[in-house]
Structure formats: C-alpha cells, structure tokens
Amino acid sequence: MAKKTLDDLGALKGKTVLVRVDFNVPLDKKTGAVKNDRRIRAALPTVKHLLDAGAAVIAMSHLGRPEKATPDERKHLTMDKVAAKFGELLGLPVKKAADTVTGPAVTAAAAALKPGEVLLLENLRFDPREQKNDPALAAELAALGDAYVNDAFGTCQNDKDTSMVGLPAALKAAGKPRAIGLLVAKELHVIDGLMAAPKSPVLGIMGGAKVSDKIAFINALLGKVDHLLIGGKMAYTFFKARGVDVGATRVGDEELAAAAPLLGHVGKKITLPVDYVVAKSDDLLQTQVCDGAIPAGYEGVDIGPKTVELFKEQVAAAATIIWNGPLGWFEQAAFARGTQYVAEAMAASAGVTVIGGGETAEAVEQFGYADKMTHVSTGGGAFLAYVEGKKFQSLAQIDDK
Incomplete structure (x- = not known):
C-alpha cells in the first residue's frame, strides 16, 4: 500500500519536522572526519524540500556502534563533524544539539528553531533506549516536532530502533502526520x-x-x-x-x-x-x-x-x-x-x-x-x-x- 510522502504533509510553514536520516557514515579512525559523505548527500533533497516549504528541520541519526566502542573511539562518534559536513553540503549552518539525545538543552534548542533552520541531534545510540524501542524516549523525541519523515532507507529494517518505530507510533498517538522522504520513496519505487x-x-x-x-x-x-x-x-x-x-x-x-x-x-x-x-x-x-x-x-x-x-x-x-x-x-x-x-x-x-x-x-x-x-x-x-x-x-x- 502506498505511503504518504512529503506532498501529503500539508502546510509546513512555521512547523518543525523531525527527519530520521541515515548519517551512519564512515569516519577516519584517527581524526573522526567524514570519509564518505554519500549518505548525507542523499538526504539533502528532502531537507531542502522541507526548508523551502517554510519548516524547521530536526534531523536525527545513529553513528557507528558506541555501545561497543572504547572511550577513545566513542569520542569520534559524536555528531559534531557530521553536522559540519551536513552544513557544508546543505549550504546552511546546521546547529548541533547538546551531548545528550534528549533533555532540557535539546528541548530548548528545538524550541528556539526558526523556519529555515536545521538542528542535528546527538548520536541516537548514545542513549541506550534507542535500540530498545523505548516508549519514554519515543515520547521525548515526539514532543520536539509537529511531523515525522522517515528518509533513512539504510535503517528501515531496524525494527527495534525507537527513532524508526516507536517515535512515529508516538506521533500517531499525538495526531501528528508521518511520511516517507524523497530518498525512501525513490528506493521503494x-x-x-x-x-x-x-x-x-x-x-x-x-x-x-x-x-x-x-x-x-x-x-x-x-x-x-x-x-x-x-x-x-x-x-x-x-x-x-x-x-x-x-x-x-x-x-x-x-x-x-x-x-x-x-x-x-x-x-x-x-x-x-x-x-x-x-x-x-x-x-x-x-x-x-x-x-x-x-x-x-x-x-x-x-x-x-x-x-x-x-x-x-x-x-x-x-x-x-x-x-x-x-x-x-x-x-x-x-x-x-x-x-x-x-x-x-x-x-x-x-x-x-x-x-x-x-x-x-x-x-x-x-x-x-x-x-x-x-x-x-x-x-x-x-x-x-x-x-x-x-x-x-x-x-x-x-x-x-
């Protein structure tokens, strides 16, 4: 059955859209720099579409396996350099949320977003609840936005990820719309x-x-x-x-x-x-x-x-x-x-x-x-x-x- 796409979200001016992207990109082991930005580039059409419609965008992704990383390896798994590369490719500044996935600082950053602005949350897997389809984490994330877009085809099979399953379910319960992005729509087509x-x-x-x-x-x-x-x-x-x-x-x-x-x-x-x-x-x-x-x-x-x-x-x-x-x-x-x-x-x-x-x-x-x-x-x-x-x-x- 066909899924709703960006065109089915209705008027987006002044709205904040939560976009699950797949920025799980390869990193340089020594510097943490992004080695291949293909997945970031693939998400740009959806993000630009939403921004052009007058929305603010909160992007979210996991990066690597922080649950299995050493403390030194974990330092390179923050989204800081991904955010910098994202902004460079987008041609706009990308704000980076605090070191936690949710919490007061993240809520404040989301509330301060203006139409046409982009916020990237911290590595979702820094919160152990992400891989447990946790309803509390889903509710915290759902409160940040007015709509949800899945543009992360590379993680669509991850049925236990809160951001992929629990979050859109929480948005449904709140009466907020959910759609697939341009990338996922193309993949499925x-x-x-x-x-x-x-x-x-x-x-x-x-x-x-x-x-x-x-x-x-x-x-x-x-x-x-x-x-x-x-x-x-x-x-x-x-x-x-x-x-x-x-x-x-x-x-x-x-x-x-x-x-x-x-x-x-x-x-x-x-x-x-x-x-x-x-x-x-x-x-x-x-x-x-x-x-x-x-x-x-x-x-x-x-x-x-x-x-x-x-x-x-x-x-x-x-x-x-x-x-x-x-x-x-x-x-x-x-x-x-x-x-x-x-x-x-x-x-x-x-x-x-x-x-x-x-x-x-x-x-x-x-x-x-x-x-x-x-x-x-x-x-x-x-x-x-x-x-x-x-x-x-x-x-x-x-x-x-």
Whole structure:
C-alpha cells in the first residue's frame, strides 16, 4: 500500500519536522572526519524540500556502534563533524544539539528553531533506549516536532530502533502526520519496479563474502533473473562445495551448508568464475591466475581476466542488471580490477542498472561510476531485506495514502 510522502504533509510553514536520516557514515579512525559523505548527500533533497516549504528541520541519526566502542573511539562518534559536513553540503549552518539525545538543552534548542533552520541531534545510540524501542524516549523525541519523515532507507529494517518505530507510533498517538522522504520513496519505487516487472533479460550479480548472509536474497533473485553471476569470496564456497580445492581461502561449514541447495543451479541459471586471481596468504605480492584448484598457501582475491570478459558480455546483453557485493578485494588496488571493470560495463549499459548498496555502492563511487547508474541504493542490508520480501515495521508506522 502506498505511503504518504512529503506532498501529503500539508502546510509546513512555521512547523518543525523531525527527519530520521541515515548519517551512519564512515569516519577516519584517527581524526573522526567524514570519509564518505554519500549518505548525507542523499538526504539533502528532502531537507531542502522541507526548508523551502517554510519548516524547521530536526534531523536525527545513529553513528557507528558506541555501545561497543572504547572511550577513545566513542569520542569520534559524536555528531559534531557530521553536522559540519551536513552544513557544508546543505549550504546552511546546521546547529548541533547538546551531548545528550534528549533533555532540557535539546528541548530548548528545538524550541528556539526558526523556519529555515536545521538542528542535528546527538548520536541516537548514545542513549541506550534507542535500540530498545523505548516508549519514554519515543515520547521525548515526539514532543520536539509537529511531523515525522522517515528518509533513512539504510535503517528501515531496524525494527527495534525507537527513532524508526516507536517515535512515529508516538506521533500517531499525538495526531501528528508521518511520511516517507524523497530518498525512501525513490528506493521503494525502484525496488518495487524491479521485483514486479523488470525489463528482460534480467541479470543478477552477486559478490561479497558469505552465502549464508544472502541466501534468502539469492533465492529471491533466482525467481526473477534470467541469469545470476557469482563472484567474490562466496564463489569459492561454491567451488569447495563442488569438490574443488580452494587452497588457503577460508570457507566455513555454515557457508557450505548454505550453498548446497543452490548447486543444482550452477551451470544453468548460475555462472561461477572461470578463472580467478589468487595471492599468497603471507605475501600478497605473489599472485597468479588459476582456473582450477588453488595452490596451497594461496587464496582467492579477485575474478580473473577471462571471467571479467565473460561477465562484461553478460552485462552488455542484459536489459536490467542488479548487483550486490564486490567481486574481489576491491579496497586493494591490485585486486580491484574485476569489480572495477564490471562497474565500468554497467556504467556503459543502456539498460536499467541498480546497485544494491553497501560495499558495492562504495566501490562504484570510488571508481567514479555512481552517477552513471540508474540507481545506487543507500541501504545494503535494507536493500537485501526488502528484495527478500521482509515487512518493515518502520514503514508500517507511516501513514497510508
């Protein structure tokens, strides 16, 4: 059922809108500086829309895992530098709330907001109640604004987060409107279209490490795609399950068990790499290309040159391509070729090209191809879960049209 969007919120002049954004951005471990601002940029259209309508905006997000951080690590998880980057990209000063998520100082800062101004709350996970869907925290946050917008697709699957579920529920109880932002609306529109009526032929590309983490997603894709290419570390799970020696590449029993039911599709709907780059585990400068058993002491780090050409041909022939998971250790330049060349082929495609968030989104942006894709999702885990058919409690809290 369609959800209310920004246009359904009514007159916003003089109102304060609570916007749940996903500013869980990667940070420099030494300085705490924002390393990649893609998620902040993705939220700007919604924030600008609200400001142009005469509203004040209170943005809120979590950042990292402060509950598991050391005291020194926790210092870098404040929203101070995120607020600075947010303001820089927005072209307006962004006020930063006090060091607590709620409380008198936050209430005062919210009350002082004027139309066209933006306040960013402190890291939501600094309050342990955020991950407990706590009604008291929900009520405290709800009292700060007149309406709620969910523009945090990357955290839509987090059903225990107060800001995603309890907060909009509290606003409903108070008779205040709730809607999805432009980013979430686009994500849902693209994915719903992919799963309902994709242009054929449809190609899926899967990478990353664990088959077990993506088994439901793979099964969902197999029901929609004409062909599925598998690379990354998970490819070696399939090789080992088929009796191929994968050398020093680590493959757990759980992964083998997850791959077993899919082996019947290999050579039919599923294509595995025909060659691969391997590196010596104790000396990554020692590499070679294999098309069979991996030598002892070596591990798979990228798809090989023949596989790159094979995958590029498949991309060129497809009308719709869905890609989730890098095809090699792309963070290392020497092992990024497979991921980069497939990204390049997708960027050149005349078809619909969708990147399923996470590391794949980071990779296509790193290689300069993000703007040439039809859609780059901001939510890796959320993208997978939504395609799998999971019902999000966060979206259930949004008013229906």
